[in-house]
Amino acid sequence: SSRVVRERHFALVGSMPCRQAMRGSPRGAASCRPAASYRPDIGVRRPAKQEQRRTVTAEAAFQATPVETKHLNFSDPAAAFAAKSNFELLRTTLVFTICRIGPIVRHCQTLYDLALKILGSTITHGLLRHTLFNHFCAGENAKEIVPKMEKLHHYGIGGILDYAAEAKDEPVTRAAAPEVVPAGEAEDDVVGAPLSARLYYYENESKCDAHRDIFLDAVRAVKDATPNGFAAIKLSGLGDPKLLERMSNVLVQMASLFKSLSDGGEEPMDYPCALFYTADRSGVLDYETFSKAWKNLFHIESEEEVREIFSKLDVDEDGQINYLEWSSGFKLSEVDALVHKCKKQGPVYKSALSPEERALYFNLVNRVEQIIMLAEELDVRVMVDAEWTDIQPAIDSLVLWLQRKYNRGSKPIVFNTYQCYLKGMHERALRDLDRSKIEGWRFGAKLVRGAYMVSEREKAQTRGHESPICETYEDTEQNYHNVIDACVSHNAESTSTEPGHEKAEILIASHNQSSIEFALKRLEELGKNSEGVYFGQLLGMADHLTFTLGAKGFAAYKYVPYGPIDEVVPYLIRRTQENSAILGSEGVQQERQMVQKELRRRLLPI
Numbered sequence: 001s002s003r004v005v006r007e008r009h010f011a012l013v014g015s016m017p018c019r020q021a022m023r024g025s026p027r028g029a030a031s032c033r034p035a036a037s038y039r040p041d042i043g044v045r046r047p048a049k050q051e052q053r054r055t056v057t058a059e060a061a062f063q064a065t066p067v068e069t070k071h072l073n074f075s076d077p078a079a080a081f082a083a084k085s086n087f088e089l090l091r092t093t094l095v096f097t098i099c100r101i102g103p104i105v106r107h108c109q110t111l112y113d114l115a116l117k118i119l120g121s122t123i124t125h126g127l128l129r130h131t132l133f134n135h136f137c138a139g140e141n142a143k144e145i146v147p148k149m150e151k152l153h154h155y156g157i158g159g160i161l162d163y164a165a166e167a168k169d170e171p172v173t174r175a176a177a178p179e180v181v182p183a184g185e186a187e188d189d190v191v192g193a194p195l196s197a198r199l200y201y202y203e204n205e206s207k208c209d210a211h212r213d214i215f216l217d218a219v220r221a222v223k224d225a226t227p228n229g230f231a232a233i234k235l236s237g238l239g240d241p242k243l244l245e246r247m248s249n250v251l252v253q254m255a256s257l258f259k260s261l262s263d264g265g266e267e268p269m270d271y272p273c274a275l276f277y278t279a280d281r282s283g284v285l286d287y288e289t290f291s292k293a294w295k296n297l298f299h300i301e302s303e304e305e306v307r308e309i310f311s312k313l314d315v316d317e318d319g320q321i322n323y324l325e326w327s328s329g330f331k332l333s334e335v336d337a338l339v340h341k342c343k344k345q346g347p348v349y350k351s352a353l354s355p356e357e358r359a360l361y362f363n364l365v366n367r368v369e370q371i372i373m374l375a376e377e378l379d380v381r382v383m384v385d386a387e388w389t390d391i392q393p394a395i396d397s398l399v400l401w402l403q404r405k406y407n408r409g410s411k412p413i414v415f416n417t418y419q420c421y422l423k424g425m426h427e428r429a430l431r432d433l434d435r436s437k438i439e440g441w442r443f444g445a446k447l448v449r450g451a452y453m454v455s456e457r458e459k460a461q462t463r464g465h466e467s468p469i470c471e472t473y474e475d476t477e478q479n480y481h482n483v484i485d486a487c488v489s490h491n492a493e494s495t496s497t498e499p500g501h502e503k504a505e506i507l508i509a510s511h512n513q514s515s516i517e518f519a520l521k522r523l524e525e526l527g528k529n530s531e532g533v534y535f536g537q538l539l540g541m542a543d544h545l546t547f548t549l550g551a552k553g554f555a556a557y558k559y560v561p562y563g564p565i566d567e568v569v570p571y572l573i574r575r576t577q578e579n580s581a582i583l584g585s586e587g588v589q590q591e592r593q594m595v596q597k598e599l600r601r602r603l604l605p606i
Contacts (some may be wrong), residue, residue: 001532020329023474068300070551072520074513075590077598079551080544083155089599093541095135095432096592099576108573125565132572135542137164138562144222145562149225156550157558158188159226160507160536161220162382164561205363211237212367216374221562223378229557230415233371234385235395239364243357244391248273250335253351255279258326262584265293271345274389274460274468277424283324290321298341324435368398376406376413381444383507387450389468390459400432404441412444412505420480421450422468428484433490433504440499446507447483448535449476454508477515484508484519488533490528503532509558510535510588516549530554540575542587544594 035063057562073079081089098104104111115124122385131439138159139145149159152165215238236244248331252273260266262283285293291306313329330338335352342349375382384399386392399416406413418425425490429445436443440585453469483504491503508519517533523530534555537546549556 016372024237030505049561058272072548074129074544074548075594076548077544077594078601081598082551082592083151083547084543086599086602087138089595091131091135092540092595093592093599094131096588096595098131105577107575111335112569114572118247118543128569128572129565133565133568136538136561136572136575137565137568138539138560140562140564142217142224142562145221145560146225149229149560152558152560153226155547156553157546157556158534159222159229159233159560160557161218161222161226161229162232162559162561163214163221164563164568182546205360207244207370208238208367212370215371219371219375219378219380219382222380226560230383231375231380232383232385232559233368234387235364235368235398236387238367240360241387241391241569243360243364244394245377246351246353246357247361247394247397248276248391250351250353251397252276253348254327254330254335255323256298257280258285258323260297261282261285261293262288263293265296267297267344267346272460272465273391273393274456274463275466276389276393277422277428277468283323285321285326286319297343298338299343300341324431325578368402372406373404373416381411381413381415383415383446384417386419386448386450389422392419400435403436403444404439407436407441407444408499409442412442415444415446415505415507417446417448418483419448419450419452420483421453421470423470423479426482426486429486433486436504437500442502442555443487443504443507445487445504446479446509447487448509449480449491449512477512480510480515481518484515485522488519488528489500490525491532492528492583505534507534509559511537511545511587513545513587516545520554527554538575542591543588544591 014085016052066442084092108143111276112124115127119127137162138148145161152159198267210555215231215233215588222229222231233269253270255276256269256279258278260269262285264287287310290310291303294300294306310321311317313325315325315329336358339349339352345419372382374380384395384402387395396416399414402414403412403416418428418429422536432445450469456469460469463484487504487506494500494501494503508515510516520530523533535545535549536557536559537543539560561568
């Protein structure tokens with residue numbers, strides 16, 4: 001039954017790497033106890049052969065390519081734009097020109113509305129179709145995108161489909177009381193780059209259901225149009241971001257509580273979500289320390305009660321509790337019961353979710369799982385976009401549970417996203433790589449620099465805490481390259497087909513040529529081919545990277561938005577504004593010069 005194959009995923013972080021990893025040696029997981037020793041009642045799934053449901057390996061779209069960087073030339077316009085007609089090159093030049101005209105960029109929404117009034121939708125959308133839309137999007141529906149996807153495939157390029165249209169407008173009403181999974185079942189069933197093509201604003205639960213249906217259609221479109229591609233989803237479209245923020249706060253406050261217990265039972269600090277990834281996780285609790293600190297913070301009825309809590313959290317029964325044993329040991333419902341025993345109504349007490357919030361969270365999880373279940377059925381991989389730090393801990397918690405459940409076959413179905421402009425992201429990647437080994441699932445990740453730098457810094461300044469963003473571009477670059485290195489080194493060490501020891505799959509989503517070259521150079525130094533390492537850029541941008549990689553047999557992808565043109569306009573406006581912002585960058589300048597050079601070569605051969 002579905003109840004049997006579901007696992008408990010109320011765990012606050014949902015992971016249990018080895019004690020060596022928690023003590024500062026992330027690469028030391030090989031010596032740790034295998035995941036089968038963990039008790040399933042704590043929230044960690046016990047690997048078993050019968051649970052590996054995908055036994056047939058899908059035919060790979062790309063062959064593992066030996067890496068020889070000396071044969072790669074990203075500056076050859078003839079090779080980079082071989083797939084483009086003269087008209088497409090001229091259109092690219094036009095798009096670059098439009099993006100350089102400040103008044104048009106700043107007022108493009110107003111100009112669009114004015115064109116609709118004066119010219120009408122047919123002429124306005126006709127002009128958009130032959131300029132911005134056809135440059136940045138693949139088509140209006142799953143059938144229409146097939147020719148462009150076939151063309152990309154002909155040149156060795158795969159697709160990451162992102163439905164760029166908004167859900168159909170409905171009257172904005174107060175959300176009705178959600179339909180709730182019965183309490184007894186819900187307890188067992190729910191856990192506590194390139195930019196996505198869409199932004200989401202919560203209106204009601206019906207709107208979230210409409211977004212779910214859009215993502216389900218996107219998964220089907222991947223199967224039909226680019227079978228070895230990906231679908232991209234964004235969890236803020238499937239539930240109220242405020243709910244994800246509240247859930248993230250629970251995770252953060254429970255981490256703060258662990259630190260407080262490690263320090264002897266001082267009142268936990270009100271720790272901001274933005275600094276969750278840099279929090280100190282090195283503490284270890286023995287029973288004496290735990291008991292004394294617990295009694296300082298909570299009302300207890302007996303010593304036996306404290307002993308029972310400690311024993312439950314001490315999963316490997318070694319007399320100590322590390323952070324990830326702690327974080328995997330509480331369910332959402334238990335946090336609610338726990339806070340009522342707090343001696344003070346501090347941050348931990350205030351973090352617990354209300355019954356209505358838990359019901360809405362169940363709805364969110366059910367929507368996400370419907371998408372992933374269809375993806376597994378159709379053998380489609382799904383990338384979950386990263387978002388802003390106020391909600392990211394909750395997203396990571398949910399994605400980790402999905403990975404433990406659905407990444408146990410011949411390839412990972414669920415990919416998380418790592419924003420490497422965040423401090424602490426390298427350490428997080430190492431922890432997740434190790435937990436995949438221990439728990440027996442395939443690691444899948446999209447690696448990006450990040451999309452919320454300005455707003456994150458502004459929020460940190462307003463709130464009076466340290467910015468979660470790396471201080472300089474060079475720091476971000478180093479962080480990004482460190483995460484790439486961690487992943488390719490993991491693959492270099494993976495020589496077994498045992499669960500958890502298989503190669504990871506990563507998509508390096510970057511328009512930065514130096515990062516692409518760094519990854520290829522590391523593979524070359526390690527003496528490994530490109531198996532499990534993919535590269536991705538936005539459709540309409542960085543073609544000199546994507547098509548050069550595809551021509552040399554590397555797994556190169558385009559991030560492909562699609563949808564009805566009138567509903568895709570917000571994406572086109574945002575893409576125009578983003579291009580304008582980065583037009584002065586070295587990579588965009590190089591691409592623009594290469595386009596012009598190729599046009600001169602074709603049109604002025606003499």
